Amino acid sequence: MTKILEPAKELNISGSFDTVVVGGGFAGVAAALAAARGGNKVLLCERVFMLGGLGTAGLVTIYLPLCDGRGHQVSFGIAEELLKVSIQDGYEDRYPKPWLEGGTLEEKAAQRYLVRYNAAACAIAYEKLLLDEGVKILYGTTVCDTIVEDGVITHLIVENKSGRSAIACGNVIDCSGDADVARFAGEETAQYGRGNILAAWYYHTDEEGNKLQMLGFSDVNIEKGSKRVGENEAMVNKRRYAGLEAEEITDFVISSHRSTYNHYLLGKPLSNTHMLTSIATIPQVRMTRGLKGDYWMTREDNHKYMEDSVGMFSDWHGKGDGSVYEVPFRALHGSKIKNLAAAGRTIAADDMMWDLTRVIPVCSVTGEAAGTAAALAKNFTDVDIKSLQKKLEDNGVMLHKNWEVE
Ligand SMILES: Cc1cc2nc3c(=O)[nH]c(=O)nc-3n(C[C@H](O)[C@H](O)[C@H](O)COP(=O)(O)OP(=O)(O)OC[C@H]3O[C@@H](n4cnc5c(N)ncnc54)[C@H](O)[C@@H]3O)c2cc1C
Known part of the structure; x- marks a missing residue:
């Protein structure tokens, strides 16, 4: 490929925020919500003109289960809040009655805690939720580069209807689905080895x-x-x-x-x-590029106790086999770029594990964890894990399972 040198030019600094969330899918919504509730001034940049990402613009309108298939709820906090908000104006054809109306363990084991929602209503509801929490949203805004000094992202370069500008940031949560920010900033990333089959939902x-x-x-x-x-x-x-x-x-x-x-x-x-x-108005690709992270999740992590757990998720397939995975905070950040975390389908996991970590409940769980951490420390490498875990627990997140595995 032939090359040309782009002339350097001065950019306007169009804003300054404690936390910038890149991408407004389920991970980005959860991250922005948590960071704002933690007291940070938050900007969410989204390149299309609605929130929800694959879960709305991509027409993937199934909020997969928050439970393990044996009647135990596994994912809590914002993951459950977003599930409920997604159906606050009505649902499509799945309503988890035992979970929402106080069923027994047996009834819960017989029906997984999942819903099908209306994409447009969900996107509008999430937008209101974020605006009510004071999050600034910039639609039509693509983050296309970073300025990094001493392992810290000082500015994000964005392009939108106003042109190209820089945004000053305390920390950044990469919820782009493709680890775009991690790649721009030089953090270690990995590509999904198997490639995506065609999808046309x-x-x-x-x-x-x-x-x-x-x-x-x-x-x-x-x-x-x-x-x-x-x-x-x-x-x-x-x-x-x-x-x-x-x-x-x-x-x-x-x-x-x-x-x-x-x-x-x-x-x-x-x-x-x-x-x-x-x-769909965004491509329906499942897995592309993710963070390498300080911990690489695999299927071997089933039922493994994680000292730095920031939430849990289950295996979404079928009736559920009782699998439970704790997400280590280390899977949400690397060590090269100190003030960058990833959430959603880009967290650090191998090819087989990605099939579990990419789904909506996990995106919400990891979004909440990253957003909560962003409000505790500027650099994710400096986050005090005990304080983070306490804050998450105070907000209703369960970090470790409290039932016996059958
Ligand atoms: C065909 C298909 C079927 C699926 N089925 C299910 C299912 O039934 N249930 C389920 O729970 N999950 C399912 N999934 C997975 C799930 O939908 C996604 O993995 C999940 O919604 C991803 O959420 P996310 O927030 O991590 O990323 P995304 O939803 O990909 O959101 C990323 C957002 O970032 C924006 N963005 C990207 N780059 C930039 C940038 N540089 N600057 C600014 N904005 C940017 C994008 O426009 C997008 O809105 C399916 C996925 C596919 C493709």
Whole structure:
């Protein structure tokens, strides 16, 4: 590739914040909320014009379980708050009655604590939640570089309708889903080795109303031989996408649109009962790049006690097998860039573990942990773990399980 030297130019400093959260998916919403509640002046930069990321603009409208499948709740705090807010104006077709209306252990074991929500209503509700807590939101704002001095990010470079400017920051939480900030700043990152299968989840109407079509499953569902893999034949064992380069991600989106067309529109004209109602407005890639972190989570961590646990999550698959993972704070930051933490699908985990850590409840758990830490110390490497854990527990987070494993 031939190169050109971009002339240096002065930038306006368009703001100064204690904490800047990059990306407004579920991780970013949780992080901004926690940092603001901790007393910080918080900015959330989001490149599209709504909150929720893959969980709204990406049409992934299933808030996977907060429980272990054996009747025990595992994820608490903001993870549970965001689940409840996502259905405050009504839910789609899953309502976890035993969990929300006081069921027995047996009833809870029989129905996992998950919901399906309306993407648009959820995005609007989260926006209000953040504004009410004093978070400043800048939409249409892409963070495209960092200025780093002595291992600390002093400014983020952003581009938006006003042009290019710098934002001064005390600390930064990378919730971009792709560890963009970590890469710009020179923190250690890792790329997902297996690549993403094509996905084309879309909404459509039929006689029963507006419905989610889940076209394109995860690797694990395919490997487990899910009976719905047949319906997804067109997506399976085809090209894999890393999801990190402009041309490749454009190919992904175009193929996704084409799959939706072939699946829903080909040969059947639109009508009142046959309407394509929404397609995703951000690419539906599951795993791209993550932090290397000071701890690398693996499936071996199941039921492992973590001294620096900042919350828990379960295995989301099926009825649940009782698995419980504690998230070590070390998986949320590296040691090169002191004032940078990651939350959401970019926390440090290996390829197999990523399939568990990438889902919405874990994004909310890790967002809350990073946001709470951001309000306790400027540098994440200086956070006093006991103080962080106390603050999280005071806010209702359970750090270690208090039941016997069957
Ligand atoms: C096809 C598919 C099906 C899935 N199914 C489920 C499911 O059923 N249930 C479930 O719980 N999870 C599911 N997941 C996973 C889950 O949806 C996501 O992993 C999770 O929502 C990620 O949240 P996040 O906040 O970490 O990142 P994202 O949702 O990716 O949010 C990142 C945000 O950052 C913004 N951004 C990115 N770069 C920048 C930048 N440089 N500057 C500013 N903003 C930036 C993006 O626009 C985006 O809004 C699925 C994922 C896919 C792709």
